[in-house]
Amino acid sequence: MTQAVVLQHISCEPPGVFEAVLDDHGVKVIRVELDAGDPLPELKEADLVVAMGGPMSVNDEADHLWLAEEKQWIASAVHAGVPYFGVCLGAQLLAASLGATVSAGEVPEVGVLPVRLTADGLVDPVFSVLGWEFSALQWHGDTFELPAGATHLCRSSAYENQAFRVGSAFALQFHLEVTAEMFEDWKDVPAYRISLQATLGDGGFELLSQAFDSARDEMADSAGRLFERWLATTECNFSEKTC
Numbered sequence: 001m002t003q004a005v006v007l008q009h010i011s012c013e014p015p016g017v018f019e020a021v022l023d024d025h026g027v028k029v030i031r032v033e034l035d036a037g038d039p040l041p042e043l044k045e046a047d048l049v050v051a052m053g054g055p056m057s058v059n060d061e062a063d064h065l066w067l068a069e070e071k072q073w074i075a076s077a078v079h080a081g082v083p084y085f086g087v088c089l090g091a092q093l094l095a096a097s098l099g100a101t102v103s104a105g106e107v108p109e110v111g112v113l114p115v116r117l118t119a120d121g122l123v124d125p126v127f128s129v130l131g132w133e134f135s136a137l138q139w140h141g142d143t144f145e146l147p148a149g150a151t152h153l154c155r156s157s158a159y160e161n162q163a164f165r166v167g168s169a170f171a172l173q174f175h176l177e178v179t180a181e182m183f184e185d186w187k188d189v190p191a192y193r194i195s196l197q198a199t200l201g202d203g204g205f206e207l208l209s210q211a212f213d214s215a216r217d218e219m220a221d222s223a224g225r226l227f228e229r230w231l232a233t234t235e236c237n238f239s240e241k242t243c
Contacts, residue, residue, distance in 0.1 A: 001028050005046040007070065008033045009054025009089055012185035016177035017223040018050060018085070025231060034066045040073045048083050048234065049074070051090030053175065055191045057142055058089065058096045059103075071097045083234040084169035085227070088140055091163070091171035098147035098166060108141040109158045110199045112211040112219075115174055121153035126170060127163065129229045134222050135215045136174035139195075143173070170230060176223035183212055 004027050006015055011033060015022070022029055030045060032038045035054065051074065061067045075097040078084055086094045092102045115136045121127045143159050146152055147166055154163035154172070163172040186192050187205055196204030 001026065002047045003028045003030055003045060004048040004050055005030045005032060005041055007049065007051040007074075007090065007093075009035050009052065009056065010189070011036070012182060012189060013053045014182070015050055015052060016179045016182050017220050018087075018177045018227045021224060021227045021231065022050075034070055035064070037066075040069065043073070043076055043080060043082070046077060046082050048231075049077050049085070051084070051086040051093055053088035053090060055189070055195075056089070057102070057104075058092045078166065078169045081168060083230075084171075085230055086169070086171040087177065088173060088175060091173050092142055092144050094166075094169055094171045095144035095147055095164075098150075100145040100147040100150075102142055102144045104141055105143040105159060107158070108195070108199045109138045109156065110140075110196065111138055111208065112136070112215045113138050113156060113158075115154050115156050115162055117154055118152050120151050121163070124151070124153055124165065125233050126165070126226065126229045127153045129225045130222055135218055136176055136222075137178055137212060137215075137219060138174050140173060141195075168234065176219045176226065178212070178216075178219070180213075180216060183209065 004022055006029050008014060008031060019029060030041060032040060056064050058067060071093060074093055084094060096102045112135055114133050116133045117127060144161055146161055146164050150164040150166045152164055156162050162174060193205060196208060200207055
């Protein structure tokens with residue numbers, strides 16, 4: 001059976017729509033919640049790696065000692081050719097693991113906002129499924145430079161680097177995978193409420209919730225099509241493990 005190691009950094013940020021696709025393909029999920037102290041598995045256990053978001057920065061190693069080991073593990077996985085799919089923090093982790101700089105952006109990017117494919121994105125075997133422009137949930141203050149040899153796939157009006165590919169490793173700064181249940185759970189995270197009040201002001205969660213509800217079905221459809229395409233381009237046969 002194909003195994004996907006899912007790297008989580010907070011319990012309320014699971015793979016959401018992506019996990020449903022994994023289930024449909026009979027992929028076994030090995031969930032590793034690093035913030036809760038879960039150890040990283042042996043690399044040989046990972047046929048696929050899916051790295052999710054979280055409230056911390058990749059540079060917060062002093063407060064989260066496991067970040068250094070996680071970045072080393074990700075670098076080893078990618079160099080070994082293990083297909084990788086990173087979302088938000090997971091994208092920044094990929095960039096940092098491959099030697100690129102991750103730093104605070106000029107302003108946080110928060111909201112349901114348009115993302116556009118680059119010329120390379122439009123012909124990419126995975127991202128081209130999204131079309132020229134699509135809506136995505138943005139919620140980040142950090143940004144990243146592209147690693148050496150990366151292909152730039154997406155941009156937004158606020159941040160040039162929204163997605164990239166290095167070999168079989170893909171990274172996206174934005175969220176498409178969030179379910180209604182996940183979004184409700186985020187309301188109970190103090191760090192998330194503080195973040196929204198700082199960026200959107202009083203009632204920030206309510207404003208973002210309205211925007212999310214109006215675009216949720218569209219984003220879920222994009223998430224399903226994107227992740228299906230990514231799985232299809234990996235070297236795994238999901239009816240019989242061959243990778």
